[in-house]
Amino acid sequence: MEEHILICQDGLDGIFTAIYTAYEKHYRPEVTGIMTAEEGNLRLFAVYEHILTDPVKSGKVLRTLQDRFGEEGFYTLCLALASYQEDKATAVYRTVAKGLRLRQAAHILFRHADVDVDRVQKLKFHAWHEMHQLLGFVRFRELKNGVLFSEVSPKNDVLAFLADHFSDRFPGEHFLICDVGRCLFAVHEAGKPWFLARDTHFKRECVEESGDEALYQELFRHFCHKIAIEERGSEALQKGMLPLRFRPYMTEFTNSFQNLK
């Protein structure tokens, strides 16, 4: 039996187009994989195909998934696709294929004994967990023009989820969240819907903080220092709850953002 591997663009659109193509060509899900980057280790008996992203096809898949998996199921699939792991697209594709055979597609997500479903749930949990951590760990700085600016560097591509949360929370604020690793920006203008933008030439040196900013940063650092109970001190527990990789972007663990590379 021939093994097919579809190579597509990363992101919902690309992967959904690949899923559409796999269905269109009647490939068998068990021996079909979807990759979002070139294979480093080519397989001898697999046929590789490059898929061009097609918004019409991906739109059809998106609607089908929303209809058949319901809001919660679709959310799970999206979070799993936000993962940074290479096998995410294949796992989601196979889960979708198995789910669509059922009368209630979302019920497939309860079959935890299934390898692909289990993988999707694990990917989803990891992405969700990082997203949830960042809901708290994002630190905004007020710039001279009143815009709130923040930088994050998540492993999973969770920027859209963050933007959704913060635009709901701060409807009257202009804010900008920058995913440093992906050069992605979530932009929100007061009273308007947010959007994502890519900018590879962003110069962080141009960022200038407002007059009050230094005071509030200092107040918060002082607060974090004072709120700890010395007798209970436990660095290990703190590290477990707040891993070091988040700290370069957090006010209370840096002296000043201007020194950041």
Add this chain to the structure above:
Amino acid sequence: MEYVSRETIGLKEKLGILSDAAKYDVACTSSGVDRKGNGKEMGSALASGICHSFSADGRCISLLKILLTNECIYDCKYCINRRSNDVPRAAFTPEEVCELTIGFYRRNYIEGLFLSSGIVGSPDLTMELLYRTLYLLRNQYHFRGYIHVKAIPGADARLIEKTGLLTDRMSINLELPTAEGLRSLAPNKHRRNILTPMRQIQSGITASQNEVALYRHAPRFVPAGQSTQMIIGATGESDYQILSVAESLYQKFALKRVFYSAFVRVNDDKALPAPVGGPPLLREHRLYQADWLLRYYGFAADELLNEKKPNFNILLDPKCDWALGHLEQFPVEMQTADYQMLLRVPGIGVKSARKIVQARRSARLTFSDLKKIGVVLKRAHFFITCGGKQMYPVKIDEDSITRNLLYEKERLPFEREQITYRQLSLFDDCRFGPVQEGVGIGWKSIS
């Protein structure tokens, strides 16, 4: 009403003094209420709560936890802010609290405000100040984020009611588990004064829920429920007494949470114990474990402890301890056992029990499936069978299982490096004083 704040000290010092004074309050949760933004005002709340940072003791920082003032007319022996202590005193004005909250919230430093206060003048005056602060924050600063406020025992019922309509969570500290303890360490506080407002808030919440069911936009009274806190280890109560108190608080007062706070000796007072080796953290940990068993696992306090065995086993967590005492109910067959029984198996938590129930509808579970689901097999395998078979052929026998469970060392959250069993016993179990240091601690002597 004339209210004087100390203009002479800066905002930073004030924040330092008043957060330092508030840090012994445990509750820093921002959970229990789901409130989407309204598209205009700032703020929202998530039912799960969000931790915004973690301090050097590993505790979460979710709310701006401050006192309105640390001046206090009471003289509770365990409290750093008691009248007879010579500590720097400060007070915030309601406006300052609002400015700080908004400034921090906008930068996503915090999830909301936790406001408590020392007693200035009288309970009524203090409660009114708290109310005024919240009123300003909600109505003038249009803050929709999370607020947790203390209800002051002895304050007027109407003040508490008005405050409850502005806040998300309210709490009144029980302080000490028994009335005798309270009498000896907090001479100005009375059990009745604490329980009366607790009851008032409870009935307020029920009434408000009924109202909201009828009229969707009716104002919500304390929508995230009420909580309380007890100090552990300052007086001589047994774990059984403490847990029973917690259980009755959950059942009779419908509390959302009871917090346990390991006693930290901040004052040198002859009425206070001097715990060897720091605060009784293991005891606190065991109580939290048992607390979860009460709230999510369907256990009763009597099942875990009793008059004859009033304290927790220091070497085993309460669930393992219970299971070892009830081996006649094991092994449990994963394919058929009901949800309640699954929850009672050591190594299976709420999530994995739910997943097992979901997964076994469509498949016969194997041990490797259980591992994928998240069951901690190194603890669970003594107590379960899959398809009638055990994972390894082990005898269901108290001695051998205990030996094996102890061999797999439990991970404790506060554990420092190279802590030994003997150290644990020294500062934790009241029956193992320094006198018995030489006695070998077999588990038998404990359980």
